[in-house]
Amino acid sequence: MARGSETGFLMSIKLKILLGCLALTLVTMVVGIVAQHSQRAIGTLAASIYDDALVSTNSLRSAQNAMLQLDATFQRDKAGEAAPTALTPPQREYLGAELTALIADLSVAAQGSISAEGRSATESIGRRLARLQASSGALTGRLLLKELGLAGEEVEAAVRVFAADAYGVRRSVGNMVDASIDRNYLAMAMALLAALAICLALSRTIVPALTHAVSIAQSIAAGNFNNAIRPRGSREIAELMSALAVMQNSIARHFGEIEDDAATQADAYDSRIAVQNARFEAALNNMTQGLCMFDGRGRLAVVNRRFVELFGTVTLGTPVSELARKPALAGIFATGAGSFFTQQMDDGKMLAVSRQGIAAGGHVYTFEDITERHNASLRLNYLANHCSLTDLPNRTRLAERLQEIGADPALISQTAVLCLDLDGFKTVNDTLGHLVGDMLLQAAGRRIRACAGSEDLVARTGGDEFAVVQMGEQPASAERMAAAIIAAMAEPFVIDHHRIAIGVSIGVAIGESTVADNPASGSYVLLKSADLALHAAKALGRNSYSFFEPAMDERLQSRRRTETDLASALEDGEFELFYQPFVNVIQQTISGFEALIRWRHPQRGQISPAEFIPIAEEVGQIAPIGLWVLETACRQAMHWPSPLSVSVNLSPVQFREATLFADVRRILKETGLPPGRLQLEITESVLLHDTESVLAVLRGFRKLGIRISMDDFGTGYSSLGYLSRFPFDKVKIDQSFVRDLAKRENLAVVRAVIGLSKAMGIGVIAEGVETAEQRDLLLAESCDEMQGYYFSKPRPVTEVAAFLEAFNAAADMPRRRAAADLVPTRSEASSGDPRTAWSSVSETAALG
Structure with a gap:
């Protein structure tokens, strides 16, 4: 109730102030409106007066114009007269009508004249015109013109008087209106000041008491309950102050109770907060x-x-x-x-x-x-992009760099990729150990990096292979770098007290030409092209470099097609065996045949073994192909006369198969071929790795009765050592020596091989004999058994029987001559006569 009463009292005070302000405002507005109406009335009156003056002036100007027109008319009519004459009746009639109109206009002007001077001037002109009208019968033209001129001058003067009167009135009225507006503004300002004074008086009588009440309320709200409250002033103010006194006492009483309760609770909270703060601080600082x-x-x-x-x-x-x-x-x-x-x-x-x-x-x-x-992340990232041994970027970083270059066509023309392979590193690694090999790789990496520029990237891509992404003017810049690297690697390395000499082969691919010639442009093409060029460089020999050419890629595509087709060639029956005979020239007999595989591709035709055998060895297809050759040769040899043997080549890769010995034994059992009729040919490369395990397999073959022949004898590294460790049945003199026996060094090798073999009780056969001269030289060195195109080309199995029949028929000719005492002795054969006998045999056999 107290709060409601207080609100009601406050509202009544506000209404008083509001009503007083509204009353003053209405008074001010009324004063303003009345003043505005007065001003508008004055303005309307002034405009009316001005308009009347304007009508009078217009009438006067109309009279002036009429007089000018009349004057002009009579001037024209009297222009030709020599003497003054009276006016004619028509002229008098016209003059009378015009003067009547002029007098009427002047009368209107006189009535609207503002000043007496204007009215007097107008009336004077009217009287003159009236006299002129009355005496028109006695006027001459000249006199009339004179009178009209005088009247026109008076009219002009009257016009000036009228205009001056009108403007003077207009100016006086305007000044009066301005003065009235100023007075009205002054009155409104005084009314406004009066209103402000009333409001100020009201506020001084009411606001201080209210402000005092508000300050007391704020003090109570702030917790001060000792305020001196005296109910005084107007009724509303007194009631308000009494209410505040009651409120202060009530709040003080309740606040004391609350303060006691709060103090009790605060003590409990303080202890709990102290514990929480200690825990928080311990957790925060640890x-x-x-x-x-x-x-x-x-x-x-x-x-x-x-x-x-x-x-x-x-x-x-x-x-x-x-x-x-x-x-x-x-x-x-x-x-x-x-x-x-x-x-x-x-x-x-x-x-x-x-x-x-x-x-x-x-x-x-x-x-x-x-x-x-x-730091560990940086290290891992570094290791992911670098070789831990040489500290050079690895293949991953190389690929990233090539992708960066491939994304910027402007860099491609400046880029070359060099793929490097260390020549002879494997031998060093095998003979001196991996520790020396690793140190050699580190030293080689430093030399390669020394040859590179600051913008070049040198990477180790694996094993003894490196790559360089070289920037510069191509291809001259790449060629200079390749030459510099070859020269640097030619200097011997001193590693762990070992003086090591190795070489390097380099394949180079130029970015612009490689990408332009290959539709699948990109970093992969650059690296692949450089790798192809590397293979070409290795074919040239140690310390050489080769630039990529599109034909290299064509050869690679051909190789890939060969790899793909090899996978199904055996199953599709595309392989067949050809046979080339082993001929004993002295005895004029055939001791056996070598089985040679041929591949008849359905689309590509005949594919050389020199092309597909190395690929088959690399892709793991040589083992099943080799077993097929062995089994097929054994089956087909069963149809030959029993003394004839069949020779089958074994790839070094086949010796990696743990089942090789068991497979050979199984094939002999299944085909029924006696082991003594089988000869297995191996190359010296078979014995380069895991010699003991290979020798164990060879000894196993030997126990079965199989004969072992060493193929391509003299081209390896340790032929004499192998001959001493395993007693081969036969060695083949490689055709590279036979092809050019005219060279002393080749003849010396052949002579040494024949002498060594005979001294060790090992048979000798020379392969690749193609001319009679080669045959004769070999005979002179006591090499009796030969193989080559001179005696017979490789033939399919279907031609073997016919060849043997033709050969036997030709071989009977010397025997019939012997019966007739025409057969030469062995000494004669050595001296040259057997050539005549063999010529007839070979020519007859060739017909088969």
């Missing part, structure tokens, strides 16, 4: 992360011990803008910092910073030292 918190105004509110350790001592309450000026914290507290980021400090530390907003305003920052993790 965090492994640094922490700081800013309030909504951006001032530092909380820090922990780890933060101080990271950035030094800071003062609570410091604005974030001031902290951001510290060098260590400038990047962290930057305005554009994200919610999570990393920051590297001046001392090398890497911090992970988290920035989170607080619902109540402000931010919390946490700082974690991730230096070790960051």
Whole structure:
């Protein structure tokens, strides 16, 4: 009730003030409106007076114009007269009518004249015209013109008087209106001042009491209950002050009770808060992360011990803008910092910073030292892109660099890729050990890097292979680098007290030409092209380089087609065997045949074994193909006369198969071929690795009764050593020596092989005999058994029987001659006569 009464009292005071202000405002508005109406009335009156004056003036000007017209008319009519004459009746009639109209206009002008001077002038002109009208019968033209001229001058003077009167009245009225408006504004201002004075008086009588009541209420709200409250003043104010006194006493009583309860609770809360603060501080200062918190105004509110350790001592309450000026914290507290980021400090530390907003305003920052993790990540990234042995970029980084270049066409024309392979490294690795080999790779990498420029990338791609991405003017720049690397690698290496000489083969692919010639342009093409060129360089010999040519890629595509087709060639029955005989020239007999595989491709035709056998060895197809050759040769040899043997080549790759011995034994059993009729040919490369295991397999074959022949004897590294470790049944003199026996060194090798073999009780056969001269030279060196195109080309199995029949028929001719005492002795054959006998045999056999 008290609050409601107070509100009612306050409202009545407000209404009094409001009504007083409204009354004054209405008075002011009324005064203004009345004044405005008065001004408008004055203006209307002035306009009316001005309009009357304007009508009078217009009438006067109309009379003036009529007089001028009349004057002009009579001037024209009297222009030709020599003497003055009286007016004619028509002229008098016309003059009378015009003067009547003129007098009427002048009468209107006189009535509307504002001043007496104007009215007098107008009436004077009217009287003159009336006299002129009355005496028109006695007037001459000249006299009339004179009178009209005088009247016109008076009219002109009257017009000036009328205009001056009109403008004077207009100006007087305007001045009167302006004065009236000024007076009205003054009256309105005085009314407004009166209203303000009334409002001020009301506010001084009411507002101080209210302000005093408000201050008391605010003091009570602030907890001060000792205010001196005296109910006085107007009725409303007195009632208000009484209510405030009652409220103060009531609140003071209840607040005392509340204060006692609050003090009791505060003691309990203080102990609990102290425990919580201790826990919070312990947790905060034992965090492994640094922490700081800013309030909504951006001032530092909380820090922990780890933060101080990271950035030094800071003062609570410091604005974030001031902290951001510290060098260590400038990047962290930057305005554009994200919610999570990393920051590297001046001392090398890497911090992970988290920035989170607080619902109540402000931010919390946490700082974690991730230096070790960051360094480990950098190390892992480095290792992922570099060779751990040579510290050079690896194949992954090489591919990235080539992709970067491929994305920028401007760089392609300046780019060359060099693929390098160390010649002789494998021998060093096998003989001196992997430790020396690793040190050699490191030294070779340093020499290659020394030959490269600052913008070039040198990478180790694996094993003893390196690659260089070279930038410069191509191809001259790449050619200079290739020559420099070859020269650098030609210098012997001194590794662990060993003096090592190796070489290098280099394949070069120029970016612009390679990409332009290959539709599938890109980093892969560059690297592949350089690798193809490397193979070509290795074919040229040690310390050589070769540039990529499109034909190399064609050969690669052909090789890939061969690899693909090899997978199904055996199953599709595309292989067949040809046979070339072993001929004993002295005895004129055939001791056996060598089985030679041929591949008849359905689309590509005949494919040379020299092309597909190495591929089959690399892709793992040689083992099943070799077993097929062995089984097929044994089956087909069963149809030959029993003394004849069949010789089958075994690839070095086949000796890696653990089942080789069991497979050979199984084939002999299944085909029924006696082991003594089978001869297995191996090359010296079979014995280069795992010699003991290979020799064990060979001894197993020997126990079965199979004969073992060493093919391509004299082209390997340790032929004499192998002959001493395993007693071969026969050695083949390689055709590279037979092809050019005219050379002394080749003849010396052949002579040594024959002498050594005979001394060890090993048979000798020379392959690749193609001319009679080669045959004769071999006979002279006591090589009786030969093989080659001179005796017979390789023949399919269907022609073997016919060849044997033709050969036997030809061989009977010397026997019939012997019966007739025409057969030469062995000494004669050695001296040259057997050539005549063999010529007839070979020619007859060739017909088969």
